[in-house]
Amino acid sequence: MRKKLSAMAAAIFLGASAFSCSPESGGVPGAGESASSMDIGLAAYERADYPMALSIFRSQAEQGNARAQHILGVMYFNGQGVERDFAAAARWHRMAAERGVVRAQFVLGMMHFNGRGVPQDDAEAARWFRMAADRGGMRARYNLGLMYEAGRGVAQDNEEAQRLFRLAANQGHAGALAKIEQAPEDASGVDGAAANEAANGGATGGAAVGTAEAPATQSLPAVAPAPETQIALVETATATHTSAPPAISPQTQTAPAEALTMADAQDAFESGDFATAASQFQILAEQGDVRAQYTLAVMYANGQGVDQDDGQAVRFYRLAADQGHAAAQYDLGLMHANGRGVPTDEMAALGLYRLAADQGHGAAQSNFADISARMLEEGNAAYERADYAAALTIFRSLAELGEAPAQHNLGIMYENGLGVGQDAAEALRWYGLAAEQEFAPAQARLNAP
Secondary structure, eight states, X not given: OOOOOOOOOSOSSTTOOOOOSSOOOOOOTTTTOOHHHHHHHHHHHHTTOHHHHHHHHHHHHHTTOHHHHHHHHHHHHHTSSSOOOHHXXXXXXXXXXXXXXXXXXXXXXHHHHHTSXXXXXXXXHHHHHXXXXXXXXXXXXXXXXXXXXXXXXXXXXXXXXHHHHHHHHHTTOHHHHHHHHHOOOSSSOOOHHHHHHHHTTTTTTOOOTTOOOOOOOTTSOSSOOOOSOOOOOOOSOOOOOSSOOOOOOTTTOOOOGGGOOHHHHHHHHHTTOHHHHHHHHHHHHHTTOHXXXXXXXXXXXXXXXXXXXXXXXXXXXXXXHHTTOHHHHHHHHHHHHHTSSSOXXXXXXXXXXXXXXXXXXXXXXXXXXXXXXXXXXXXXXXXXXXXXXXXXXXXHHHHHTTOHHHHHHHHHHHHHTSSSOOOHHHHHHHHHHHHHTTOHHHHHHHHOO
């Protein structure tokens, strides 16, 4: 006689914390910042759930979280989850910049340089570039060097320009390296080719906020106009500098390939120079940097700085996922679920969601719970109508992913030879795995006389 299945939990992750749809409380950095709120907000931003991200970051920003203030500024600048508002972007970036966020200082400098949301003001641009440069900002050092070279916002000073170029070059900035190798002899110091490129939108389709633009020559407008483009958010760790790196010799120093760092690529990405960022992330990704692999995958998926290519996105998501990157595992799951770059495969997606969920990825936990619960119901329905082959396939798939209810049900099928050869040992093995997770029905079967 067919034995009845026990009642099973509809939710797979009992007690697991799924994504909240409302902002959580948080504090200022160093005074009880809510890491979970920021993580949830960043995950929402990453999957382009901008309304949710905006709600979380606004709540955190209003409580004085400088990091959230910077991100909120990015969202206002890009029009992500809110109408584009350069003035609001500048206001939030200023709050973050005044609290020492280097990227916010750099972006605010570019906004003053380009007159985005604030009056065009070379002196203010130079002031914010200097703040970021003093804290190790590579592009801020380069831009401030350009301003000293041309005497925009500061007194013209080739010696100071060269000092800043050397600092930026020592961090791997190609433009700065070229500057110190050229060592211009004329007093103006203006790089006319770079200025014309900036005025014409740049070689890669537009000078974005954060792009290292050269001051204009006399034949160009007073400010090289930058198209209204996006600034990017990069939240992976970057190198910080508390003291100036040693100077390099312009006669002998070359830019070694190994000098390229994630900070360089992130600076290019955040400045909106996606083509440069993509080429740099590609080098780092091929060297095995998991953060570069993940970011490059996102760029291929979205067509940022590269031609949109789901196949390449899958390739780099997989490389990062294989190294345990939770967001890459989740995004690769989405690619499988939606048949982007790979054949549609819900079980492959489910397995990837589980890997990310086990690392606390909220969206992966939610997706895994929803899909698992639905599949469990489908397995139960197949069992009830005596379609044991279908039930066995579903229960085995879920059981191998560690789902206790499915492990218990698979034990029942082995115990009774339903859809599979009767095997008491195999039944006990599956009961044992479910019991180890404190699944009461399995524990009861093991303890039964």
